[in-house]
Amino acid sequence: MAKDQKKQPRPKAETPKGFRDTFGADVTERKAMLDRIAGVYHSHGFDPLETSAVETVEALGKFLPDVDRPNAGVFAWQEEAVPGISGGGGGGSGDWLALRYDLTAPLARVAAQYRNDLPSPYRRFAMGPVWRNEKPGPGRFRQFYQCDADTVGSASVAADAEICAMLAEALEAVGIARGDYLVRINNRKVLNGVLEAADVSADQAEDVLRTIDKFDKVGRDGVLALLTTGRRDDSGAQIDGVGLSPDQAAPVLAFLTSKGADNAATLANLRAAVGGSDMGAEGVDELAQMAAMLAAMGVAEDRAVIDPSVVRGLGYYTGPVFEAELTFEILDDKGRKRQFGSVAGGGRYDGLVERFTGQKVPATGVSIGVDRLLAALRAKGLGGDAATGPVVVTVMDRDRMADYQAMAAELRAAGIRAEVYLGNPKNFGNQLKYADKRGAPVAIIQGADEAARGVVLLKNLPKGAMLAKNMSHDEWAQQPAQIEVAQERLAEMTQAMIRQISLSNSYIAKED
Structure with a gap:
């Protein structure tokens, strides 16, 4: 070796920023929890599915690369082009490939690719890591686990009701007691009907939806101000309003405050809120059907309930939406009591498979936040046995x-x-x-x-x-x-x- 040749420095033994290593007891505890959830899904006739960790960026669809930001949102790279190999499937054709950012986009690709071989409806569950090329932070990692269950090919709200029932059963199977959780259900069609009854323009719709999502933070009066002329926040800064008239804001407020003493009262209030909107009425009818089916499956209102405050992925979901909230209290970093909060969410997304087939393919599903649910079990003292070693x-x-x-x-x-x-x-x-x-x-x-x-x-x-x-x-x-x-x-x-x-x-x- 030449004397002037520098010795190569040793690599640093550290995980990349935003990633982490998981050891024995934690891996075992996670697997045990997922096995119990899988048992619930299997009992409902759902089959397991494992998809590739790598998809074409075109198939993922959400974060198409551009010249300046080819890795925006996903971990993506471009394959080296090989003469004589056309695009469309990777393998050296110059395609952009990426690590999957969720388990739903791969399902849409599978449902389209194998549509002649799979039963319809196709019911599957999937569990595994996903990757997001986003800025990491406390408790926010670039690789994390998801646990999904979906039904593809059924437009019946019976599929949505079953997903909600399974979610309740899964929470109980891992040890969350009745009274410590609630599956809350809404419908995007109801919200669309409210916007129609309020005569909200297309340009205003996104701002109205964003304002609705602040209801839990600012309350009725705060939402009214934001829907109309605006309000001052706690710092004294002026926040512009959407510009609706008081008459236009009235159906939106009626929608947000329509939660009644039971499902029957809530449904009656929602019918009044949607006015003469056919789409809104259709959404209320679907919620009524889901409530009846859940009751028939033994899922009472103390486990799953109609709740208009659920507003999820409004640009993504097309019908029923739902989330599971853990209602018990924990202490935050400052020693203050607070509810644990949401650990799962989902809904109906009838437009995803259509990207591949050009035909409407109804679908509905739910995703459980694995790390969140594990943290909840530990907070309740339901973690793994201390004597786990050999x-x-x-x-x-x-x-x-x-x-x-x-x-x-x-x-x-x-x-x-x-x-x-x-x-x-x-x-x-x-x-x-x-x-x-x-x-x-x-x-x-x-x-x-x-x-x-x-x-x-x-x-x-x-x-x-x-x-x-x-x-x-x-x-x-x-x-x-x-x-x-x-x-x-x-x-x-x-x-x-x-x-x-x-x-x-x-x-x-x-x-x-």
């Missing part, structure tokens, strides 16, 4: 490694997660430190003396840690955290100790 079989004699491997195999055959310590066994303390770092509930110990007597030692690691922390050495010696058992009862007694640890953890959690 049982560790320690090594007292290098020459007896086959015996230790046999013990681990016996434990696994009995359904117990187990491993043999494969580091340097010279220092036994390091073996126990390893077991603690692995979150092991039990350590198996057998030296030459124990082997000669046909016994093994089972060490309760959580108990040992607790005793060492709270007791003197003499007290600890009188209450050892390990027991001696006959080797032929290894699996039986290990299982019993793990159950004891699990019960102890449950009791401690309740006490806390």
